[in-house]
Amino acid sequence: MSVASIGKYEFEPLDKVENFHGNQLTYFNWEQHLLFCAPVCLPLPPEMPFAALVQEVLPGVYNKHPDFQKINWDEVTWTLDQADFTPDMGKSLADNGLGHKSLLRFWTPGLDGIKGSHS
Amino acid sequence: MSGKRKSKLGIKQRYSMLTRGLGWDTTYQDMDKVFPYDNYEGIIIHDWDGWEDPFRLTMDAYWKFQSEKEKKLYAVIDSFAQNNGHLGITDARYVNALKLFLTGVSPLEYQAARGFTHVGRQFRGVGPRVACQMQAIDELRHVQTQIHSMSHYNKYFDGLHSAPHMHDRVWYLSVPKSFFDDARTAGPFEFLTSISFAFEYVLTNLLFVPFMSGAAFNGDMATVTFGFSAQSDEARHMTLGLEVIKFMLEQDERNIPIVQRWMDKWFWRGTRMLALVAMMMDYMLPKRVMSWREAWDIYFTEAGGALFADLARYGIKPPKYADIATKEAEHISHQAWHIFYNYTHAAAFHTWVPEKDELDWLSEKYPNTFDKYYRPRLEYLDKEEKAGRRFYNDTLPMLCQVCQIPMGFTDMDDPTTISFEVSEYNGDKYHTCSLGCRDIFDYEPAKYVQAWLPVHQIYQGNCGGAEVPDVLKWYNFNLGADNLEYNGSPDQKLWDEWQAHRKKA
Amino acid sequence: MSRIVSITLQNNDDARPIIEAIEKDNPEATVNIYPAMVKIDCEGRLIIKQETVEELLGREWDVQELHLSLVSIAGNVDEEDDYFELSWNV
Numbered sequence: 075m076s077v078a079s080i081g082k083y084e085f086e087p088l089d090k091v092e093n094f095h096g097n098q099l100t101y102f103n104w105e106q107h108l109l110f111c112a113p114v115c116l117p118l119p120p121e122m123p124f125a126a127l128v129q130e131v132l133p134g135v136y137n138k139h140p141d142f143q144k145i146n147w148d149e150v151t152w153t154l155d156q157a158d159f160t161p162d163m164g165k166s167l168a169d170n171g172l173g174h175k176s177l178l179r180f181w182t183p184g185l186d187g188i189k190g191s192h193s
Numbered sequence: 194m195s196g197k198r199k200s201k202l203g204i205k206q207r208y209s210m211l212t213r214g215l216g217w218d219t220t221y222q223d224m225d226k227v228f229p230y231d232n233y234e235g236i237i238i239h240d241w242d243g244w245e246d247p248f249r250l251t252m253d254a255y256w257k258f259q260s261e262k263e264k265k266l267y268a269v270i271d272s273f274a275q276n277n278g279h280l281g282i283t284d285a286r287y288v289n290a291l292k293l294f295l296t297g298v299s300p301l302e303y304q305a306a307r308g309f310t311h312v313g314r315q316f317r318g319v320g321p322r323v324a325c326q327m328q329a330i331d332e333l334r335h336v337q338t339q340i341h342s343m344s345h346y347n348k349y350f351d352g353l354h355s356a357p358h359m360h361d362r363v364w365y366l367s368v369p370k371s372f373f374d375d376a377r378t379a380g381p382f383e384f385l386t387s388i389s390f391a392f393e394y395v396l397t398n399l400l401f402v403p404f405m406s407g408a409a410f411n412g413d414m415a416t417v418t419f420g421f422s423a424q425s426d427e428a429r430h431m432t433l434g435l436e437v438i439k440f441m442l443e444q445d446e447r448n449i450p451i452v453q454r455w456m457d458k459w460f461w462r463g464t465r466m467l468a469l470v471a472m473m474m475d476y477m478l479p480k481r482v483m484s485w486r487e488a489w490d491i492y493f494t495e496a497g498g499a500l501f502a503d504l505a506r507y508g509i510k511p512p513k514y515a516d517i518a519t520k521e522a523e524h525i526s527h528q529a530w531h532i533f534y535n536y537t538h539a540a541a542f543h544t545w546v547p548e549k550d551e552l553d554w555l556s557e558k559y560p561n562t563f564d565k566y567y568r569p570r571l572e573y574l575d576k577e578e579k580a581g582r583r584f585y586n587d588t589l590p591m592l593c594q595v596c597q598i599p600m601g602f603t604d605m606d607d608p609t610t611i612s613f614e615v616s617e618y619n620g621d622k623y624h625t626c627s628l629g630c631r632d633i634f635d636y637e638p639a640k641y642v643q644a645w646l647p648v649h650q651i652y653q654g655n656c657g658g659a660e661v662p663d664v665l666k667w668y669n670f671n672l673g674a675d676n677l678e679y680n681g682s683p684d685q686k687l688w689d690e691w692q693a694h695r696k697k698a
Numbered sequence: 699m700s701r702i703v704s705i706t707l708q709n710n711d712d713a714r715p716i717i718e719a720i721e722k723d724n725p726e727a728t729v730n731i732y733p734a735m736v737k738i739d740c741e742g743r744l745i746i747k748q749e750t751v752e753e754l755l756g757r758e759w760d761v762q763e764l765h766l767s768l769v770s771i772a773g774n775v776d777e778e779d780d781y782f783e784l785s786w787n788v
Contacts, residue, residue: 076637076639077637077639077640078233078234078235078380079233080229080230080233083639084639085639085642085643086643087618087619087621087642087643088642088643088644088645088646088649088650089621089642089646089649089653090621093653094652094653095653095654097652099649099652101591101624103591103611103613105610105611106609106610108531108570108601108603108609108611109570109573109574109584110535110586111528111531111532111534111535111536111586111590111599111601112532112535112590112591112599112600112601112611113590113591113600113611113613114586114588114589114590114591115588115589115590115591115592115648115649115652116588116589117652134587134588135587135588138584138587155615155622156613156615173622174621174622175621175622175623175624176622177591177613177615177622177624179613188569188570188573189569189573190569191565191566191567191569191570191609192566192609193566193569193570193573203778203779204761204777204778204779205778247774247775247776247777248775248777249777250762250765254762258762258763258765258766261766262765262766265766398770401769401770402706402735402737402769402770403732405734405735406732406733406734406735407733409733409734409735410733410734417734421708421734421735421769424768424769424770425708425765425766425767425768425769427769427770428765428768428769428770428771429765431770431771432771432775435774482732482733495700495702496702496704496772498700499700499701499702499703499772499773499786500772502701502786503701503774503786503787506787
């Protein structure tokens with residue numbers, strides 16, 4: 075529906091990709107590990123290789139969790155924007171299909187958080 | 194007994210003469226030109242005189258009673274300050290609830306004053322116009338008395354020094370700020386539905402009543418007094434909320450679907466904002482009156498149930514997703530507290546892990562959820578903190594496009610999995626935390642694509658710099674004092690010194 | 699379904715005669731005492747009568763003085779010179 079208004083109602087979205095200085099926003103969530111209260115948001119270059127995301131970005135976000143070192147990355151399952159997804163580690167984020175404000179969720183089988191509480 | 198009084202006009206006649214009797218229809222200009230904003234929302238009004246004023250308070254009586262309330266309140270504020278009332282509170286942790294109140298709620302009173310001043314001009318009916326004008330004055334009184342009351346705490350405690358500045362900038366304060374921005378940028382009827390009905394009538398009891406009672410229980414005389422002084426106006430505001438709904442519904446049946454949609458929207462927005470109050474009640478009051486769950490049962494399930502049964506005759510249904518909100522009452526305070534625990538290095542108040550007896554209280558009050566989902570995590574966080582590794586989340590969170598809260602709320606049927614919703618609009622993705630927020634986005638995407646989401650603004654470089662400390666300076670935080678864990682804070686140090694002096698004495 | 703109307707008053711000297719009057723005129727009402735406030739619930743309907751408050755107070759009492767002690771209400775309001783009533787439509 076359009077907004078009921080007293081005149082023309084057209085405004086620019088505030089978060090267009092051009093506003094992020096060459097980066098695009100990516101959201102991540104490590105499932106069943108709610109010690110981190112919410113998914114996180116990072117501006118990343120679309121040309122970044124997926125492997126760099128796993129090896130450099132995610133440790134900076136999550137390595138405070140005692141489960142993080144135990145992750146077997148070969149067993150991790152992913153979804154990208156709510157569809158099943160198998161990343162190609164050698165390809166860039168963009169070539170893996172990550173766009174501006176894409177949501178990447180990953181599950182780490184066998185790891186169920188602090189005392190099994192999914193935290 | 195009535196015979197002994199001087200014969201004068203009855204309350205109804207007096208009220209009618211001093212409100213409607215003072216209004217007139219314009220003749221030099223068309224009424225539609227004088228009141229251009231009261232029909233574009235689609236609400237059809239046939240007869241403005243159909244408006245019933247439940248409280249028949251005339252302006253002279255209004256001034257008389259308000260001045261009495263003020264005199265009482267200022268007597269208490271003075272006595273609180275003269276007697277060092279801050280020493281009488283149960284624990285310095287309590288003051289953190291006031292910090293959240295002063296930065297998050299008091300500026301909303303000012304926003305309300307602006308909103309009601311606007312709509313108090315824009316309705317062509319005299320009854321609602323007078324009610325809105327009185328409420329605008331009330332709201333101004335509320336923000337002033339709250340600042341006055343809490344200024345005493347500002348002499349001693351951190352985080353209370355820059356409330357309006359923080360309200361406009363700080364990430365979690367964008368939650369209440371955007372709520373009111375949304376309401377004030379709607380038309381006058383939606384504004385009254387949002388603030389007077391959904392917020393004041395349906396939900397405000399959850400903020401003021403149990404929380405202020407909690408303030409009393411924790412020895413905070415100043416807050417209780419301003420709280421109840423404000424609340425005595427609130428009963429009048431609530432009836433305005435109920436009246437505007439009945440008025441719209443009685444005027445034309447084409448109004449019904451519009452009113453229902455507004456109720457659904459503002460109920461959901463309100464419950465999201467109240468997540469902050471939920472954690473204040475369950476975590477920030479050292480002595481607890483009732484749990485959030487119990488307050489929800491009394492003030493929403495019971496009182497709201499009777500209200501919506503009353504409105505059913507107009508064809509109005511209880512708000513959409515009320516069932517989800519009721520399920521959330523088991524979880525929301527714990528999830529909200531955890532969000533602030535994660536990011537308290539970027540907050541102007543402290544957080545902490547509750548002490549053992551407090552955890553036991555939560556276990557008792559939340560037998561279905563607390564031990565299973567939340568207690569193990571809190572005990573782990575406590576252990577880490579005591580070992581010198583206080584946990585903070587170093588990465589900025591994903592926010593909901595509508596409520597702007599970090600996406601920390603779970604699917605209520607699967608409480609270990611975050612709830613995700615997404616919409617597409619003009620080729621971009623917009624993420625929301627719940628079906629309630631998604632529906633709101635989907636109905637008016639052109640409005641919500643303009644949301645000033647703090648995390649995205651930081652990444653765009655609009656918030657003082659690229660590093661977190663730059664942003665916190667832009668927020669006007671005193672780093673190391675206003676923010677971080679309560680244990681080891683200057684507030685705690687000062688409080689412990691006072692307690693030691695008291696023991697010695 | 700229960701149709702409870704409710705009034706919450708401050709627990710102070712001004713409000714006590716009003717609370718007592720409510721109890722007298724609404725025998726089926728339930729009085730819940732919380733820190734600093736009193737919440738009175740009643741099925742369907744609750745009335746405050748000027749006459750009863752005046753008897754208890756020993757002076758004239760304007761029904762609108764209620765505003766000084768009021769914390770919250772639930773129900774439709776009917777305010778008159780000599781009474782204040784809350785009700786749900788049945």
